[in-house]
Amino acid sequence: MIDCKRRCLRLAIFTALSLAYFGSPAMAGPINTDVAFTPFKGGNMLRLQWRYEEADGNAGVQHKNVSVYRATWVHGLEPNLALIVNAPFVVARVDKFAKNRGRFQVQHDGLADITALLKLRFWQKDQGPLRTMRAAVLGGMNFRSGDTDFTSDSYDPIVGVVYSMREDRSVFDADLIYQFNTAGGLGRHDVLRYDLGFSYRLFPVTFEDDVLEELQVVAELNGSYNTNGDHEVFLAPGFQYTTEKWTWEISVQIPTIQEFSGYNADTDYRLVLGFKYRW
DSSP states (O other): OHHHHHHHHHHHHHHHHHHHHHSSTTOOOOSSSOOSOOOOTTOEEEEEEEEEEEEEOOTTEEEEEEEEEEEEEEEEEETTEEEEEEEEEEEEEEEEEETTTEEEEEEEEEEOOEEEEEEEEEEEEEEETTEEEEEEEEEEEEEOOOOTTTOOSSOEEEEEEEEEEEETTEEEEEEEEEEOOOOOSTTOOOEEEEEEEEEEEEEOSSOOTTOOOEEEEEEEEEEEEETTSOEEEEEEEEEEEEOSSEEEEEEEEEEEEEEOSSOOOEEEEEEEEEEEEEO
């Protein structure tokens, strides 16, 4: 009887904390799509992610691979307001060919632009512990890092909207984010990013006893459109394993649309590995 009470109490606490973050026990959200959920006031989440990309090109570029090491910190300012800071470090290796040199490799690495955003949840409809719908708006700035290899030439505003729906074992998320380019010159364009994510909890079927772990399968569509006409769309299957404070994730982004107005290397695939820690 005592053990039963302890298990029930532990599960109740876990459920309450998870509801504050995600709206349902331990649901970690998609991997490459934003969510309309925010941490509780004073709550934090740290996300570390590694994205590896292989691409083939032409016009002297034979092959390239790019690793992006991304750190994201989310802090709950209010129950419905969060601060998000994102800092990526990039390592790019490019195989080139020149008549006077033959084949050779060039490597560049450095800190890319840093983004700082505020997320405000303006609408919420809860229909039970495992059923909720929420919507949020995003606003912030892309700050140039100063690294000449990967930085932009301007400070660019970002606006967006996010929607999330939880229905027992199923999760649906969608975002639409627009980044303005305030610099001039060729090759500088506004960017519209859009994502759709669907997650399904494989385990547990129902939350019983003291099971505080969760395994989810994830399917996403991730797209970006530049105002110069460049358009990329990826399909991204993945998995997430979540415990009381940790989430481990893996995703593979497979290109389905790659339309470029000028020269650009065609992406073969992207591999995404990462984890989140909540406190």
